[in-house]
Amino acid sequence: EVRELRIAKQYGLGYLPLIVIEEQRLIEKHARAAGLGDVKVTWATLGGGSATNDALLSGSVDFIASGVAPLIVLWSKTGGNVKGFAALDTSPLYLNTNNSAVKSIRDFTDKDRIALPAVKVSIQAIVLQMAAAKAFGPQNFDRLDRFTVSMKHPDAMAALLSGKSEITAHLTSPPFMFQELDDKRVRTVLNSYDVLGGPHTFNVIATTKAFYEKNPKLAGAVLAALEEADEYIRKNRKAAAELYVKASGTKESLTDVLSQLNNPALGYSTTPVNVARFANFMHQTGTIKTKPRDWKDLFFTTVHGRKGS
Amino acid sequence: MTALLDARTAAEPEAIGEIARPLSIGERLWNLGWLRKGFLLALLFSLWEWYAVRLDNQLVFPAFSATVQALGDALVNGGLVSSILVSLKVLLAGYGIGIALAALLAVTAIGTRLGNDLLDLLTAMFNPLPAIALLPLALLWFGLGSGSIIFVLVHAVLWPVALNAHAGFSGISPTIRMVGRNYGLTGWRYARHILFLAAFPSLLTGLRTGWAFAWRTLIAAELVFGVSSGSGGIGWFIYENKNQLEIAAVFAGLLTVILIGIGVENLLFRLLEQRTVLRWGMKQ
Amino acid sequence: MTALLDARTAAEPEAIGEIARPLSIGERLWNLGWLRKGFLLALLFSLWEWYAVRLDNQLVFPAFSATVQALGDALVNGGLVSSILVSLKVLLAGYGIGIALAALLAVTAIGTRLGNDLLDLLTAMFNPLPAIALLPLALLWFGLGSGSIIFVLVHAVLWPVALNAHAGFSGISPTIRMVGRNYGLTGWRYARHILFLAAFPSLLTGLRTGWAFAWRTLIAAELVFGVSSGSGGIGWFIYENKNQLEIAAVFAGLLTVILIGIGVENLLFRLLEQRTVLRWGMKQ
Amino acid sequence: MATAGTAPLLAVDGVTLQYRMRGHLVTATWRVSFQVRRSERLVLLGPSGCGKSTLLKAVGGYLKPVEGSITLDGKPVAGPGPDRVLVFQEFDQLLPWKTVRENVAFGLAAGRGIGRQEAVERAGEAIRKVHLEKFADAYPHTLSGGMKQRVAIARCLAMKPEIILMDEPFAALDALTRQRMQDELLELWDQARFTMIFVTHSIEEALLLGSRIIVLSPHPGQVREVLEVDPLAGPGRLNGADPEIGERIRRALFRDAAEYVI
Amino acid sequence: MATAGTAPLLAVDGVTLQYRMRGHLVTATWRVSFQVRRSERLVLLGPSGCGKSTLLKAVGGYLKPVEGSITLDGKPVAGPGPDRVLVFQEFDQLLPWKTVRENVAFGLAAGRGIGRQEAVERAGEAIRKVHLEKFADAYPHTLSGGMKQRVAIARCLAMKPEIILMDEPFAALDALTRQRMQDELLELWDQARFTMIFVTHSIEEALLLGSRIIVLSPHPGQVREVLEVDPLAGPGRLNGADPEIGERIRRALFRDAAEYVI
Numbered sequence A: 001e002v003r004e005l006r007i008a009k010q011y012g013l014g015y016l017p018l019i020v021i022e023e024q025r026l027i028e029k030h031a032r033a034a035g036l037g038d039v040k041v042t043w044a045t046l047g048g049g050s051a052t053n054d055a056l057l058s059g060s061v062d063f064i065a066s067g068v069a070p071l072i073v074l075w076s077k078t079g080g081n082v083k084g085f086a087a088l089d090t091s092p093l094y095l096n097t098n099n100s101a102v103k104s105i106r107d108f109t110d111k112d113r114i115a116l117p118a119v120k121v122s123i124q125a126i127v128l129q130m131a132a133a134k135a136f137g138p139q140n141f142d143r144l145d146r147f148t149v150s151m152k153h154p155d156a157m158a159a160l161l162s163g164k165s166e167i168t169a170h171l172t173s174p175p176f177m178f179q180e181l182d183d184k185r186v187r188t189v190l191n192s193y194d195v196l197g198g199p200h201t202f203n204v205i206a207t208t209k210a211f212y213e214k215n216p217k218l219a220g221a222v223l224a225a226l227e228e229a230d231e232y233i234r235k236n237r238k239a240a241a242e243l244y245v246k247a248s249g250t251k252e253s254l255t256d257v258l259s260q261l262n263n264p265a266l267g268y269s270t271t272p273v274n275v276a277r278f279a280n281f282m283h284q285t286g287t288i289k290t291k292p293r294d295w296k297d298l299f300f301t302t303v304h305g306r307k308g309s
Numbered sequence B, C: 001m002t003a004l005l006d007a008r009t010a011a012e013p014e015a016i017g018e019i020a021r022p023l024s025i026g027e028r029l030w031n032l033g034w035l036r037k038g039f040l041l042a043l044l045f046s047l048w049e050w051y052a053v054r055l056d057n058q059l060v061f062p063a064f065s066a067t068v069q070a071l072g073d074a075l076v077n078g079g080l081v082s083s084i085l086v087s088l089k090v091l092l093a094g095y096g097i098g099i100a101l102a103a104l105l106a107v108t109a110i111g112t113r114l115g116n117d118l119l120d121l122l123t124a125m126f127n128p129l130p131a132i133a134l135l136p137l138a139l140l141w142f143g144l145g146s147g148s149i150i151f152v153l154v155h156a157v158l159w160p161v162a163l164n165a166h167a168g169f170s171g172i173s174p175t176i177r178m179v180g181r182n183y184g185l186t187g188w189r190y191a192r193h194i195l196f197l198a199a200f201p202s203l204l205t206g207l208r209t210g211w212a213f214a215w216r217t218l219i220a221a222e223l224v225f226g227v228s229s230g231s232g233g234i235g236w237f238i239y240e241n242k243n244q245l246e247i248a249a250v251f252a253g254l255l256t257v258i259l260i261g262i263g264v265e266n267l268l269f270r271l272l273e274q275r276t277v278l279r280w281g282m283k284q
Numbered sequence D, E: 001m002a003t004a005g006t007a008p009l010l011a012v013d014g015v016t017l018q019y020r021m022r023g024h025l026v027t028a029t030w031r032v033s034f035q036v037r038r039s040e041r042l043v044l045l046g047p048s049g050c051g052k053s054t055l056l057k058a059v060g061g062y063l064k065p066v067e068g069s070i071t072l073d074g075k076p077v078a079g080p081g082p083d084r085v086l087v088f089q090e091f092d093q094l095l096p097w098k099t100v101r102e103n104v105a106f107g108l109a110a111g112r113g114i115g116r117q118e119a120v121e122r123a124g125e126a127i128r129k130v131h132l133e134k135f136a137d138a139y140p141h142t143l144s145g146g147m148k149q150r151v152a153i154a155r156c157l158a159m160k161p162e163i164i165l166m167d168e169p170f171a172a173l174d175a176l177t178r179q180r181m182q183d184e185l186l187e188l189w190d191q192a193r194f195t196m197i198f199v200t201h202s203i204e205e206a207l208l209l210g211s212r213i214i215v216l217s218p219h220p221g222q223v224r225e226v227l228e229v230d231p232l233a234g235p236g237r238l239n240g241a242d243p244e245i246g247e248r249i250r251r252a253l254f255r256d257a258a259e260y261v262i
């Protein structure tokens, strides 16, 4: 098995378990326990999903943290050579608007623009399509697509809060959706948990089949580290928040971070939830060509024993 | 043009004519620029194919053949043609405005000391700024859509073109400047009749650099400014396909940019060069 | 240097000396380049402040004063200094390699017809490609980290510098070329002693453009390539602060780039220009 | 120094010209004074580097005196203009992007406001006068040194300026062509009676072309001698120039070099 | 045409030189043949544009004949080299980034492989010979036309090449300076006995400097007359040149212009 493990994470509170693992050297610990000796773990923080994909596919890293929808695309395009390794977090996504005339997604007009990270393939875009399918009928799933605009979260948030741009709505994730709601003009018109009828996984950890098969012990160590980190966060909210503030160098206050961690809708768990719903929908709309048999198809055997969906 | 062969010559004027050294077929073929370049191009594309096949990782670096196939597909079904047109329209607008502003700035700079300082300063300040730095202002002033992209393109084109134009103007031989002034030319007439032509080699380099950077920026900007789906250009085409991991299509988009680049270089810049600086002996 | 004033003059050689037209204080101050530029800079910054205050939208366009404050903060506490150092190190590596390759390419191009075609072709093909197009190859060859960023920087620097160098070489007066050849200089000696110096005005423009585009690309690339082993550059600094909506800090990062740009322009390029092409009368 | 009669067209009064370099000044001419009357043909003679070209450029309006004044028709010279056309000493004075014909025609069109059609016609005429009709459509970089200078001369003469300023225009010409050009110039003067300042280093040429000759000292240039070649004699072929005046010029020029006094 | 005795150092044999332009050819010289013996001082005379400079550049190795051959010591001339140093007709032949001293020294260091120190010393000497010691540290763009040409002459002479090729080197010089340079050149020749091809348009200069004079026809240049100035007479001041040879040259040069035959 390899002596060096390379992991790419992204920026934000969603990646907290990975930060805990990095700070507390949990993989090193579990690798040693598994008899692998001293494994070196290298961490990289990347600025976006596209770079993360490239990093994995070019063999520059072994594990990546990725959104659910990009994982499904990766799985489909690689013919199952890239799969989820474990879920990372569960989180709702809010569609916020500053347009007082919009009470539900039915009220959007040509004057409105909905910002989201990437049209068609981001989890936000899929959620919006699912909501549209519910509201306007399955064949009209893309009715709202023409209002959508690809924008990075902070740019979209600045645009929404400035109130002077064409951007009147933003389908986004923590912490941006909470920060937006601090502004009295902004309201939530859609919650992804309502669309899916319950919580769903937001980000996952993924790796390649080749790596997974050649490094079973190391994979076990990574899973163990993830479990321990999730456990740690659940039990030591305050300490985890402090660790996040210190390690990420964020300027958010500890109170803000803590209140987000305390939000019951958010959670950290390795068990995938509602992933198959996304995959099936994406297959129905033609975004992916192959349909997974069930959620286990999308994940390595690591988490097959869980009560996932 | 045997008329040039003066009849005043001493002996047997008829005997003085063109002496063509016979060239072998090989030499003659080698003299054809497009053939040499075609050969090089074929070589580069073969190298691409070879490396990609050896690498065998279509999701990172697809083969040339797969790219060409994806290109054909995209041209026929994938709406690449309309993407190209959208991109070209925006590109030309940004390029044109950028060049016009650069000319204005460079002429001001050559005419007045304060203008010179201003160009110096503005170039030093803004040239190193990436397009994303302009994002907030662009959105503020032009909103979503091509207005903002044009603004960013102008930024990409303006500084290198102005820099080259100004350097070109400053390098004009004092004699030529004096000749121009001698005709009483001043201001824009002086710029048009003397500066622009005398600095043409530098201007051409500026135009080439500006053109390339307009493309680079356009593709990056189309991602950032995320045009509402549907009406995107090549950048958008690349971005969408990248998100969907249609890497062959991504490379098809890039190949399109490359082919347009080669086309513009050889059909526009090279021709322009031949009809100007090369003919005028200002460049070897 | 009154030694230059020849004693062979007809009458009263002592009387021939320096005649200094008295200048008013205003004129004398105005003659100080740094003062004029400082004045312009102050004007631009005031304009920024005024517009930002009028706009009153700190999330989109913070005031100059707020930016300066954020800059001070970031320098003292925010680790901006180390970010600057990280960025500069990578930047200089990419810039240096890019220039060296450009020189090699341009010299080959001036020496052989096939080299000329190759430069033409490569520039036309690669110059318009955005850095993201190279991402997969960069990752394949160099993995995550500064290797890839340097690769992308080389791409940003290489083509514009090579273009300017080649144009500069081609524009050298035939007489100067012949003089160089007359000394029996060939190959690199000819390039070093004749081509590089005779084309120096163009080379300087190329270096300036390359420098600016290295910055632009660095900042964009740092976002994409992120940080490994905890040491991000200015690009990452901007990205992080943007994510936290610390827009004043974002602008502080950009202001840093601007200030470095002004510094390098005035302390390096301008000085270099004064000691070379201006002193040699190759530029007015 | 002014001769009584007509008021001077051009007055150069105590003119010192300097080049400001980094760290030091180079004085090109020192308190030079002379006047040029209308229709006069003034020749400037002097050693290499004495400031002849610089003086001509100052009259052309390209350089401002650091001391003294240059006035034209009583008004100080403010800048260059098409009323004073210069033939420069340098070979690169043609616009490389124009053919021989276009170079000459452009001078007429831009400097004299003559219509395109007429300018081209008059250009053709001027080009014939310098015997370059076969090269009318050639670009300057394909011409020999002497041919380039002839184009510049044609351009200047075609423009028919009030004052012609010529800086060693015939230096690159062979004996025959030179003789032809000299005759051409005098013939033209006979018709148009322009005013001319002519720099040369050939004493014979000075005697042939000048109605007055100014000899300058070595660097920095000062007026050393002013010789009036009887203007009433008018232009005409001085077969083997006036020996007495030639002698005076030689003495003035060679004063500093005892071994060369002839 | 070769005179018996020493084998020729340089043989120009039926040389036609052409410039290939877009769409047409310009023939500069047509089947020109001559030979230059070691230590000979060959002067080329001919009308403006007849191909003198082109011929010199071909001997310098910059242009390949389209017909005929140029051989040096029996071997065909393959390219430029420091054994044949050219003084060009153009004023821009100095390297602008080097001072006068550096320009001269660089020729010695680069072309002759002489050490830096010695090169600078020998450069100083050469600069003194052209009377520019006061401007040794000046950059070329601050020099007058004649001064620039003198630097080029100094650079060439300092290099002491086997063959010196000079293209109207003295055209921009005043009478006194010119005389001095001519003397300097002959004196140097007396010491070093180099071979020289010298282009001029002054018949007097040709008679003074040449041991043989070749007169070329107008464009395109062909050999019209070869005149042997008695080489045994050696160099020396020909006070008012041999009138008979001068007459022959004039006749050859002016043949096409009846009105100018003198």
Ligand SMILES: Nc1ncnc2c1ncn2[C@@H]1O[C@H](COP(=O)(O)OP(=O)(O)OP(=O)(O)O)[C@@H](O)[C@H]1O
Pocket: D019, D026, D027, D028, D046, D047, D048, D049, D050, D051, D052, D053, D054, D055, D089, D219, E141, E142, E143, E144, E145, E146, E147, E172, E173, E174
């Ligand atoms: N651009 C310049 N910068 C600085 N000094 C200059 C410049 N041009 C000329 N000079 C200096 O001014 C003096 C006069 O030069 P000028 O060209 O007027 O001489 P000239 O009489 O025309 O000589 P020549 O007969 O050789 O052409 C010289 O000492 C020269 O070095």
Ligand SMILES: Nc1ncnc2c1ncn2[C@@H]1O[C@H](COP(=O)(O)OP(=O)(O)OP(=O)(O)O)[C@@H](O)[C@H]1O
Pocket: D141, D142, D143, D144, D145, D146, D147, D172, D173, D174, E019, E020, E021, E026, E027, E028, E046, E047, E048, E049, E050, E051, E052, E053, E054, E055, E089, E219
């Ligand atoms: N670079 C060139 N390209 C094309 N034609 C040229 C070039 N240089 C010279 N010619 C042509 O070649 C012929 C001879 O030119 P060359 O310069 O050899 O004449 P020259 O005898 O030196 O004249 P001059 O005494 O005027 O210097 C002329 O007709 C000229 O037009």
Ligand SMILES: O=[N+]([O-])[O-]
Pocket: D171, D201, D202, E170, E171, E172, E201, E202
């Ligand atoms: O150049 N001259 O023939 O005097």
Ligand SMILES: [Mg+2]
Pocket: D052, D053, D054, D089, D167, E144, E145, E146
């Ligand atoms: Mg002069």
Ligand SMILES: [Mg+2]
Pocket: D144, D145, D146, E052, E053, E054, E089, E167
């Ligand atoms: Mg010549």
